Amino acid sequence: MTDTATQPSRPTDRQDERLRDGAGGVRGALSAAVGRIRGGDLGLLPVIVGLAVIWTIFQILNPFFLSSNNLANLLMQSVPVGILALGIVCVLLVGEIDLSVGSVSGLSAAVVAVTFVNLGWPLPLAILASVASGLAIGAFYGVIYVRLGVPAFVITLAGLLGFLGLQLLTLGKSGTINLPVDSFLVYLGQQAFVPKPLAYVIVSVAAVALFLSNFLKARRRTAAGLSASPLGMNIAASGTLLVVLGFAAWFLNQSRGVGWMFVFFIALVLVMHYALTRTSWGRSMYAVGGNKEAARRSGINVSGVYMSAFMLCSAFAALGGLMAAARLNSAGPQTGTGDVNLNAIAAAVIGGTSLFGGRGSAFAALVGVLVIQSISSGLTLLNLDSSIRFIVTGAVVLIAVALDAVARRSRSSSGRA
Template sequence: MTGAQLDRADARLRQDEGLAGAVRGFIDRVRSGDLGMLPVFVGLLLITVVFASLNPVFLAPNNLVNLLFDAAAIGLISLGVVCVLLLGEIDLSIGSMSGLASAMVGVLWVNSGLPMPLAVLGAVLAGAVVGAIYGTLRNRFEMPSFVATLSGLLALLGLQLYLLGATGSINLPYTSGLVRFGQILIMPDWLSYLAAILPGAILLGSGLRTMRRRREANLSSPGLSVLLVKAGVLTVALLACAAYLNQGRGVPYMFGVFTLFVVALDYALRRTKWGRSMFAVGGNAEAARRSGINVRRIRLSAFVLCSSLASLGGVFAASRLASASQQAGTGDVNLNAIAAAVIGGTSLFGGRGSAWSALLGIIVIQAISNGLTLLNLSSSLRYMITGAVLAIAVIVDSLARRSRASHGRA
C-alpha cells in the first residue's frame, strides 16, 4: 500500500470515529484549556436554577420576553467591544458614544425635523468618525487605546450634554416606528419558528459542504453523525425556546435584529480574510505584519466598527426608553457591555473570541439583573454581583490561557 493510500485510510478511520471521537476531542480540548462557551452555559444554567427557585416568575414567558428586549441594546454595543478585544485593545467610551447617538437622534429627528432614518444614519456615521479618530491615534501616535478612549469618554459625554441643552432630555414620539420597534413589535409565530429552524439548516448545509471539500483533499473531518446531532440539537433547542416565548408575547423583533448582526459578524470573522486577519493581529501583531497583513488597517476597522455599533446600540436604547436623556449611556452601560463580551468567552488578551460571546454574555448579564430586580434587591448588590461574575470570567480566561501555554510547551 502506497503512502497516499495509507493517508486516505487513516483519514477515513478518523472520519468513522463519529460521536465517540467528537466527545473525546471535546474532552481533550477542555483538558488543554480550550473551554470555549462551556463556562457560559454552566453559569447560565446555575443562574437560571437559583433565580427560578427563589422566584418562579423569572422563567415566565413574558418575563423572558422583556429580558430579550432589554438585552438587545447593550448586546449590540458589546458586539462592537468583541472586535477591539480580539486585537487586545479596549474602548472605554462606548457608553458615552451610545448616549451621544441617542441625543443626536433626538435633536436631528424631533427638534430639527429630519426623517428618522436620516437621523439614525447620522448618529451611526458619527460613531464611525469617532472610531476612525481612535484608530488613527493608535496607529500614527501609538497612543494606548485605554488613554484615547478614556479621553473620548469625557469629550463625548460633554457633547451629549451640550446637544440636549437645558432640558436634559428629548421625548421620542410614542407612535413612531422606532419606539414601537423598541417596545412592542413582536415576530409572528411562523416567523419565529422559521428563524429557529434556519440556524440548524445552515449548520447542516455548511457542514456537508466542508466535509465534501475535506474528503476531496484527503483530510480528516467529523463524521456525518456528529453533524446531524449538532444540527438536530440546535434546531430542537431553538424551536423549544421559540415555542415557550410564544406562550407569552413572543420573540421581539429587536432581539431578532441584534441576532442578525451577531450572525453577520460571526460570518465575517470566521469566513473572510478580514476576520482571519483580526485573529492573527490579536494573537501576534508583529508576526501578522511580517506575514503581509496591514495591521494598521485592521486596527482602524475594529475601532470604526466598535464605535458604529455603540452608536446603533444607543439608538436601540433610545427606542426602548422612548427618549434621549443625559442619563443615556451612563451608569453601568460600559460595565455591562465589556463584561458581556468577556463573560461570553472573548479574551482580554486578544486573539480569542466570537461574535456569539456578545449574545451569550449579555443574556447572562441581563439574567442576573432581571433576577435581582424580581427579588427586589438594590442596584448596589447588582453591581457587586456583576463585578464578581466579571472577575470570575477573567480568572477563568487567565487560567485557561496558562493551561494552553503549558500544554503547548509539553
C-alpha cells in the same frame, strides 16, 4: 500488503485529526472536543453552565423568573448592551479596549433625537447620521492609535469624558427629548414582536442553515484532504438547534413572543460570526490579537485591522444607543451613562473573549449579555438593592477573567509539552 511509501500524502491536520483517525465518526468528534477542553480551550462551556446555574437559582427564589413574560422582557432589555458588547469583542480580539462605548451610545441617541424630533429629518436619515457619527469616532480613535501610538486606554478614556460632554451639548437646555410613540424606532423597541407562526419558520430556517453550512464546510475540507466533522454529528447539531430554538419559540409565544429587536441583534451576531470565521479579515483580527509582529511579517495590514476594529466598535456603540433610545422612548443625559459602559465590557469578557487578545467570538456578546441581564432581572425581582447587583456582577467578571488566565496557562503548558 500496501506499501505506505506509495500512498498519496495528504496535508497534515493535527488540530482535529481525531475526527478521521482513531475512534472516527461521532465518537472521534466527541473525543476531539474532550481533548480541546482538556487542553484549556473551554469555549462557551463555562458561561453556558454559569447561565444555567443562575437561572436555576433565581427560579427557585422567585418562580416568576423563568416565566415567558419575564424572559421575553429580559431578551428585549439585553439588546442595547449586547450590541455594545459586540463592538467590545472586536477591540478585545486585537488586544485593545474601548472605555467610551457608553458615551458614544448616548451621543448617538442624542443625534437621532435632535435630528428626527427637533430638526424634522426623515427617520432613516437621522439613523444614518447617528451611525455615521459612530463610524467617525472610531476612525478618529484608529488614526490617533495608529499614527501617534497613544494607548487605546488613554484615547477612549478621553473619549468617554469628551463625548459625554458633546452628548449634553447636543441635547441642549431641553435635556431629555421624547421620541414620537408612533415612530418606527419606538415601535421596534417596545411593541414589535414576531408573529407566532413566523417564529417557527425562522427556527426551521436556522436549523437548515446550520446543517447546510456545516455540510458544505465538511465537503470542502474532505476535498482538500483535511479532517471533517462526520455527517452524524452535523445532523445531531442541527437537530439539537431545531429542538432547543423550537422550544424557546413555543415558550416565549405563551406571552408576547420574540421581539424583532432581539432578532435584529441575533442577525448582527451571525453576520459578525461569519465575518470573523469565514473571511480573511476575520483571520487577520485573530492573528493581530495573537501576535502583532508575526501578523505584520506575514503581510497583514496591521494598521488597517486596528482601524476596522475601532470603527466597528464605535458603530456598534451607536447602534446600541439607538436601541436604548427605542426602549426608553427618549434620549436624555442619562442615556449611555451609569453602568452601561462597564456592563458592555463585562458581557464580552464573561462570554469568553480574552482580555489578552486573539481569542473570542461574536457569540460571546450574546451569552455574556444574557448573564448580565439575568443577574439584573433576578435581583430586581427579589427586590434587592442595586449594590448587590454590582457585587455579584463584579464577582462573575473576576471568575471569567480567572478562567481565561487559567486556560491560557494550560494551553501554554500543553504547547511546550
